[in-house]
Amino acid sequence: MLYALLKLLHVFGVLLWVGGMLFAHFFLRPSLAVLEPPQRLALMREVLQRFFAAVVVAVLAVLISGLGMLDMARRASAFVWPAAWLAMTAIGLLMMVIFGYIRLTLYRRFVTALDAGELAVAAAALARVRAWVGANLALGLFVVAVVLLA
Numbered sequence: 001m002l003y004a005l006l007k008l009l010h011v012f013g014v015l016l017w018v019g020g021m022l023f024a025h026f027f028l029r030p031s032l033a034v035l036e037p038p039q040r041l042a043l044m045r046e047v048l049q050r051f052f053a054a055v056v057v058a059v060l061a062v063l064i065s066g067l068g069m070l071d072m073a074r075r076a077s078a079f080v081w082p083a084a085w086l087a088m089t090a091i092g093l094l095m096m097v098i099f100g101y102i103r104l105t106l107y108r109r110f111v112t113a114l115d116a117g118e119l120a121v122a123a124a125a126l127a128r129v130r131a132w133v134g135a136n137l138a139l140g141l142f143v144v145a146v147v148l149l150a
């Protein structure tokens with residue numbers, strides 16, 4: 001029962017994180033063209049601030065539940081890491097490092113430039129956020145495919 005609850009928490013975290021990236025990448029970003037550049041940047045500042053706060057919670061949920069399930073599996077039997085779990089853990093940790101870079105370096109650079117009125121610098125930082133979110137999205141979809149197909 002505890003294991004099932006941890007897995008539910010894990011999958012909810014993944015849904016929020018990967019689903020949010022999918023929405024931002026394929027639906028929100030292409031729609032920004034209807035706004036003038038200053039409004040685009042202002043909207044993305046608000047959207048990303050809220051989304052990244054939610055991703056912090058999702059990352060904690062994915063990490064704690066994932067480690068909890070690993071620990072329960074390890075105690076239950078002579079545990080040999082399934083290759084798919086190993087890949088999920090390694091790529092999951094990489095995704096978390098990338099998220100940290102996006103949130104703590106790129107997003108801060110974006111906000112600082114916006115506050116200073118340096119729109120070109122802000123747009124360049126946002127383009128890098130977009131590229132790294134795209135990379136994390138690809139990694140997340142790959143992990144889900146590996147775990148469900150293994």
Ligand code: HEM
Nearest residue numbers: 014062063066067069070088089092093140143144147148
């Ligand atoms: C440090 C990071 C992570 C750890 C330690 C971890 C660990 C685990 C463990 C132990 C399970 C249970 C597997 C089972 O009972 O069959 C699981 C399930 C799952 N994980 Fe992760 N995981 C991590 C990150 C991720 C990430 C980043 C994703 C996707 C982006 C992900 C997607 C899933 C999915 C979809 C399941 C459900 C699989 C199923 O029930 O068939 N995990 N994870």
